[in-house]
Amino acid sequence: xxxxxxxxxxxxxxxxxxxxxxxxxxxxxxxxxxxxxxxxxxxxxxxxxxxxxxxxxxxxxxxxxxxxxxxxxxxxxxxxxxxxxxxxxxxxxxxxxxxxxxxxxxxxxxxxxxxxxxxxxxxxxxxxxxxxxxxxxxxxxxxxxxxxxxxxxxxxxxxxxxxxxxxxxxxxxxxxxxxxxxxxxxxxxxxxxxxxxxxxxxxxxxxxxxxxxxxxxxxxxxxxxxxxxxxxxxxxxxxxxxxxxxxxxxxxxxxxxxxxxxxxxxxxxxxxxxxxxxxxxxxxxxxxxxxxxxxxxxxxxxxxxxxxxxxxxxxxxxxxxxxxxxxxxxxxxxxxxxxxxxxxxxxxxxxxxxxxxxxxxxxxxxxxxxxxxxxxxxxxxxxxxxxxxxxxxxxxxxxxxxxxxxxxxxxxxxxxxxxxxxxxxx
Numbered sequence: 477x478x479x480x481x482x483x484x485x486x487x488x489x490x491x492x493x494x495x496x497x498x499x500x501x502x503x504x505x506x507x508x509x510x511x512x513x514x515x516x517x518x519x520x521x522x523x524x525x526x527x528x529x530x531x532x533x534x535x536x537x538x539x540x541x542x543x544x545x546x547x548x549x550x551x552x553x554x555x556x557x558x559x560x561x562x563x564x565x566x567x568x569x570x571x572x573x574x575x576x577x578x579x580x581x582x583x584x585x586x587x588x589x590x591x592x593x594x595x596x597x598x599x600x601x602x603x604x605x606x607x608x609x610x611x612x613x614x615x616x617x618x619x620x621x622x623x624x625x626x627x628x629x630x631x632x633x634x635x636x637x638x639x640x641x642x643x644x645x646x647x648x649x650x651x652x653x654x655x656x657x658x659x660x661x662x663x664x665x666x667x668x669x670x671x672x673x674x675x676x677x678x679x680x681x682x683x684x685x686x687x688x689x690x691x692x693x694x695x696x697x698x699x700x701x702x703x704x705x706x707x708x709x710x711x712x713x714x715x716x717x718x719x720x721x722x723x724x725x726x727x728x729x730x731x732x733x734x735x736x737x738x739x740x741x742x743x744x745x746x747x748x749x750x751x752x753x754x755x756x757x758x759x760x761x762x763x764x765x766x767x768x769x770x771x772x773x774x775x776x777x778x779x780x781x782x783x784x785x786x787x788x789x790x791x792x793x794x795x796x797x798x799x800x801x802x803x804x805x806x807x808x809x810x811x812x813x814x815x816x817x818x819x820x821x822x823x824x825x826x827x828x829x830x831x832x833x834x835x836x837x838x839x840x841x842x843x844x845x846x847x848x849x850x851x852x853x854x855x856x857x858x859x860x861x862x863x864x865x866x867x868x869x870x871x872x873x874x875x876x877x878x879x880x881x882x883x884x885x886x887x888x889x890x891x892x893x894x895x896x897x898x899x900x901x902x
Contacts, residue, residue, distance in 0.1 A: 478502045479859075479899055482517035483524035485866060485876065488853050490832055492523060492876045500859040504898025508855055520863055522893055523879065525835070526851050527590025527860040528802035529842025531764045532705070532743050532793025535594055535615060536573055538580040539564050541798060554711045554773045561796075562645035568598055573611045577618035583800045585624045587889025590860035590897050592624055593793065593846045595705060595743070597631035597649050597680055609660055613667075620670050623902045625860060627846040629705050630664070631678040632657040632693055634685050638721045649680070654689045658696055672898065676703040676847070682718055682726040687733055694735045703739050703847045705764075706730075710744035710775050727752040736761045741845045743793065745783070746776045753779065757786035762845055767808035769795035777816045780809070780823065790837045791845040801889040806834040810885075831881025838884075859899035864891045 479500040486496040488509060497517055501507040544552070544560035568576075577594075584592055596615055612630055619626040633649035636642045642650055651657040665675055677697040679685040685693070690706070697704035709715055709726050718726045727748050730736055738760035745753065745763050757763075763783055770776070773796075783790060792805045799805075810830055813822035825833040843851030850858045865871075866879060868891050874882035883891070895902045 480513060480515040480517040481520055481524065481861075483520040483522060483863060485523040485879070486853060487523070487525040487835065487880075490836070492879050494876070498524065498853060498859070498861075500899035504859055504900065505849070506853065506855055506857050506859050509853060520894070522863040523866040523883075524853070525588075525862050525864065526839040526843075526853050526857070527862050527895065527897070528588045528838045529791065529846060529848065529851050530584055530589040530592040530794050530800075530802070531741065531791035531842045531845040532766055532795055533580065533584075533592050533594050534596070534796055535577040535580040535592075535618070536564070536568055536598060537561065537796040538576045538583075539572075540796060552774075554775060555713065557773055565598055565645045565648050568611070568648070570610050570614045573598070574614040574618050577615050578621055580797050580800065581618055581622040581624045584794070585622055585895055585897075585902055586892070587800055588802050588862045588864075588892040588895065589794075589800065590625060590862065590895060591627070591843070591846060591848055591850055592619075593627045593629055593676070593703075593705070593842075594619075595629045595631060595678060597633050597678075599648065599650070609664065612664060616668065616670070616673055619673060623672075623897055623900070625672045625848065625850065625858070625897055627674055627676050627703065627848065628664075629676040629678045629703075630657075630661060631680040632685055632689070633680045634689065635683070637683050638686075638717050649684070654692050657693075674847075676705060678704070679706045681707040681714065682729060683714055687722070687729055690730070690735055691733050694737075694740070697739055698737065703741060703845065704737075705741045705743060708742040708745055709747045710770075712747055715747055725749060725752055727756055731755055731759070738762070739847065741791070743795075744770065744775065744778070746770060746778050748779065750779060750782045753782050753788065754786045757783065757788035762789040762791065764791045764793050764845055765809060766793045766795035766805070767812055768799050768805055769793075771808065771812065772796065772798050777812055780813050781817075784823065789841055789844050791841040792838055802838050803884055803887040803889060803891075806838050806884045809837070810834060829881065831878075831884050834884045835880050859896055861896045862892050863894040865893050
């Protein structure tokens with residue numbers, strides 16, 4: 477045993493409990509949780525939670541804060557914002573990528589995210605062949621510097637739209653071919669020497685990867701035992717184009733081609749049809765929602781009641797990183813549904829408690845999406861933990877059994893007083 481922690485409160489088995497001790501072994505995993513663990517503990521004033529898991533981030537977009545927020549003529553959409561993102565891509569070299577990634581990861585960690593899934597699709601840092609994947613290494617270096625746990629999700633990106641060539645700034649995304657992508661992924665796996673860093677497989681979207689190549693990438697993810705992530709049905713135009721070319725929705729296209737299993741995470745699903753979602757969830761598919769980003773871009777409101785009814789595993793991500801506060805992401809997840817449906821408690825659990833459900837989505841759900849032994853204070857999991865000030869004035873009056881809801885619905889990242897990754901203070 478390397479450390480023995482005794483916080484005031486511990487989030488364990490879906491509730492805040494008192495008098496629990498958490499033992500951490502030398503490898504950085506939780507060795508035991510219990511009330512009678514022997515030893516001289518470190519007494520921590522506060523509530524101990526598993527660190528939040530950010531299941532979907534584009535760290536370089538940290539550089540877009542305040543950009544594309546002026547509308548001199550007409551309201552804009554995702555597609556207008558995308559042009560501003562392309563302008564940032566044109567300026568992105570290795571140093572700038574590392575600088576922005578470091579800033580994004582540092583803010584995430586300070587706000588309580590101990591793990592991040594970095595959905596990274598910009599490459600080609602220069603003209604030489606050795607520069608093609610230098611930005612992947614820049615992201616890895618940034619995560620190492622900050623100390624956050626990273627599931628790097630390098631994206632395969634091959635077309636500008638369904639059946640259309642890459643154009644303009646999209647040339648910086650070009651993975652070459654599925655063979656090139658997988659070769660580089662395997663080579664990158666050999667280069668990684670930080671035990672906190674692992675990889676996943678990504679098809680950027682049905683716009684950027686042909687369905688036959690998506691099938692190959694999904695198969696490769698199963699063969700390698702890696703998560704498979706894909707942007708899906710964020711904007712109506714994507715669905716309209718897919719219908720025009722394939723005669724069906726993007727989600728149904730994946731279903732028809734067998735690209736659904738319990739390692740698949742569809743990001744957004746803002747406009748997914750109910751029957752498609754039911755079939756997707758029944759096949760084990762997961763959904764990552766990014767409520768602050770989806771609000772920022774005017775994407776729309778996902779049908780969470782159908783996702784919950786279908787039993788889809790849910791997680792949240794910060795996506796474009798206009799904000800990196802886990803409490804705000806989870807709060808928006810519930811509140812936007814209340815506004816849209818004129819009712820409260822959309823994400824209530826079996827007990828009716830919204831707070832418990834939301835905390836589990838932000839921790840356990842995110843860890844499941846990234847395939848990490850995290851998001852739980854349980855034996856064998858990584859000791860990725862946060863301590864929050866449960867006596868902060870913003871939480872005044874909340875009993876132990878109300879603290880989960882108080883944290884999510886009234887809390888903010890600034891309540892986090894300590895962060896541990898692999899049992900080490902950050």
